[in-house]
Amino acid sequence: MRLNELLGHRVIDADGDELGGVADVRLVQDGPLLVSMQRALRVDGLIVVENRATRLFGYERHVGPELLRRLVHARLGGVWYLPWSEVDEITAGTVTTTSRRGDLRPLEEMARY
Template sequence: MRLNELLGRRVFDADGNEIGGVADVRLVQDGPLLMSMQRALRVDGLIVVENRATRLFGYERHVGPELLRRLVHARLGSVWYLPWNEVEAITDNTVTTTSRRDDLRPLEEMARY
């Protein structure tokens, strides 16, 4: 599976409630050392947006002008981070998680690195 195939898939929590859609995939470069002398990338988690928009604008966190951030949040709704180890199943159109919507962390609380 290619990572871009995850984009737009609907995400459902452990209770079967729809959380939103996959808008992005978070990668971390901490894998084994490759021939290129760089570390391999691994999937760390998914960025899930409440509304059907699947594009992020860079203002989902507490950065940028206040008015612009409010407009982006009005369009996207809530934006959450879903750790990869909480993904239970991936089907043709959906991602199912072992956690509940209330247990997910808002993206804006995540450390930026």
């Protein structure tokens, strides 16, 4: 599966409730050293958006004017980070997680890097 195929997948929590949709994939460059002298990328987690938008605007976090951030949040609803270790199963159009909605961290609380 290609990473872009995950975009738009529904995310279902441990209780069977729909959390939203996958809007982005978070990668970390800490894998083995490649021939290009850079570290390989690995999937660290998924960005889940309540209103199933497949496009993020860049204002979901701590950046930009307050008014613009509020408008974006009103359109997107909740935006959460789902660690890859908590992804239970990926099927056609659905990602199932072992987490519950209350266990997920809001994206805006994550460190900026």
